[in-house]
Amino acid sequence: MEFLSSRVIIHPRDRDRSLAFYRDTLGLAVFREFPGGTVFFLGNGHLELSGQGGHEASPDLALWLQVRNLADAAAELRRHGVVFAQEPRLQPWGLREAWLADPDGVRIVLVEVPPDHPMRLDSREP
Structure with a gap:
């Protein structure tokens, strides 16, 4: 397919x-x-x-949105009146994340992938 x-x-x-x-x-x-x-x-x-x-949004669904700079994105959203469910912070799995919701409660996670995170590394053998 x-x-x-x-x-x-x-x-x-x-x-x-x-x-x-x-x-x-x-x-x-x-x-x-x-x-x-x-x-x-x-x-x-x-x-x-x-x-x-x-219906209200399901808590089992979330939008994952990658941003270049989480601090800048969060500051811009705060200027628009957004209140975060979880303030920006480094997670144990190495990603910087902040959580918010749309007007219907759809959960949105903003993610910054730090330069040294495995998602940015080339996993191909040299």
Whole structure:
């Protein structure tokens, strides 16, 4: 099986509120708009807001968003009024992380991969 593209789809309870959060607060660029939906660039993928949700977000779901500099990203989000569920800090597994949520409670983790982390190392044999 071959997959050509992917995106995460969120059905927000209040589309305008979620649109403002992802577009204005997080600063995601719009990839495409269509009647009833907006698709944002999200690093190597896309995030779609469409339809109408009727339930709180599952605590079993989280968006993992890598940033270049976590301190700078957190400071910018604070200027937009974001309150963090977990302030930026170095985790035991070596990543710098901060946790927040969108207006519907979708958990979002911002991640900075330090230069010496194994995710940045070339694992191929020399």
